[in-house]
Amino acid sequence: MNELRAISIFVRAAELGSLRKAAAALDISPQAASQALALLEQHLDARLFHRTTRAMSLTDEGRQFLEEAQPSLVGLERAMRGAKRAKDEFAGPLRIVGPRSTFQHILWRLLDEFCTQHPGIQPDVQLEDRVGSWVEDRVDVGFRLGSSTHEGVIARRLFPVQLVTCGSQAYFDRQGAPDSVSALQSHRCSVYRNPGTGKVVPWRFKVGNDLIEQPVVPAIHTNDEALELQAVLSGRVLGQLAGVTAAPYIRSGQLIPVLSDYMPEHYSYFVYFGSRSSQPARARAFIDLAVKRLTNNREYVLSAKELRGGSRARPPG
Numbered sequence: 001m002n003e004l005r006a007i008s009i010f011v012r013a014a015e016l017g018s019l020r021k022a023a024a025a026l027d028i029s030p031q032a033a034s035q036a037l038a039l040l041e042q043h044l045d046a047r048l049f050h051r052t053t054r055a056m057s058l059t060d061e062g063r064q065f066l067e068e069a070q071p072s073l074v075g076l077e078r079a080m081r082g083a084k085r086a087k088d089e090f091a092g093p094l095r096i097v098g099p100r101s102t103f104q105h106i107l108w109r110l111l112d113e114f115c116t117q118h119p120g121i122q123p124d125v126q127l128e129d130r131v132g133s134w135v136e137d138r139v140d141v142g143f144r145l146g147s148s149t150h151e152g153v154i155a156r157r158l159f160p161v162q163l164v165t166c167g168s169q170a171y172f173d174r175q176g177a178p179d180s181v182s183a184l185q186s187h188r189c190s191v192y193r194n195p196g197t198g199k200v201v202p203w204r205f206k207v208g209n210d211l212i213e214q215p216v217v218p219a220i221h222t223n224d225e226a227l228e229l230q231a232v233l234s235g236r237v238l239g240q241l242a243g244v245t246a247a248p249y250i251r252s253g254q255l256i257p258v259l260s261d262y263m264p265e266h267y268s269y270f271v272y273f274g275s276r277s278s279q280p281a282r283a284r285a286f287i288d289l290a291v292k293r294l295t296n297n298r299e300y301v302l303s304a305k306e307l308r309g310g311s312r313a314r315p316p317g
Helices: 002-016 019-025 030-044 060-088 104-117 169-175 182-186 225-233 243-251 281-294 304-312
Strands: 049-051 056-058 092-098 121-127 141-145 154-160 163-167 188-193 203-207 210-214 217-222 239-242 256-258 268-273
Touching: 002 019, 002 030, 002 060, 019 030, 056 060, 092 104, 092 281, 104 121, 104 281, 141 281, 154 281, 163 203, 163 243, 182 217, 188 225, 188 239, 217 225, 225 239, 225 243, 239 243, 243 256, 243 304, 256 304, 268 281
Parallel strands: 092 121, 092 141, 188 217
Antiparallel strands: 049 056, 141 268, 154 268, 163 239, 163 256, 203 210
């Protein structure tokens, strides 16, 4: 950048016929301009100007250098202005990554609102349960369960993700409701398989201050959250569902939570992004909207009263 600055000073001085005028145009001191030009001549091992106290003119070497450097400098300045303009525009691509499980409808509501406000935005959305590379995926804004481990990435917590053990009244009518974590071994349960890794996601519970994994009898395996939800709603199985998935069905009475005293509280959704100073304006605005709409949003988090609904589960009769 020092060489680029010196070349800019040289070209402007050649155009204006004065080093002092060039310094004023570039908002630097005449001394700084003179020093930069001297260093450029030293670097090129060539004199670029004939200078006296009252006048300056290009040498043959200076004229040749100007002819070759000026078009490139003009193109570079145009490119820099274009990049800055694109950074400040509310138009163009916005690359977003997030988890496929549990987050699709939440993200769509954000995108729908944001694109209504800024119709020139072109969302490029990749939903995967694996954690990809921030740089390789060219991410503007990311969402994930747990804060990002990428170096140089900023993460902001949005809302807790509850792991709610629940079932339908039809299930409880046939099988009864578990009254302890260990009692789950005698129940039919759904098991979710991570689509990114293929590994079974264990059921997790809070016992005292510890987070434990509880083996369950898998009556159904699936890597699709929607299918798992339907299996639980049908009364075939118990499920441990994310609160954002289970909440509307618990509030409508279609699902009933159980074992709420053992629900883990270790997980949260985060939005993550790079340095605010270098972000496109459209990315900053989308992050601000996500933080405004999602931070501790009660729609996605069940209250203690709602989680006590397990008392409604009738014993089999």
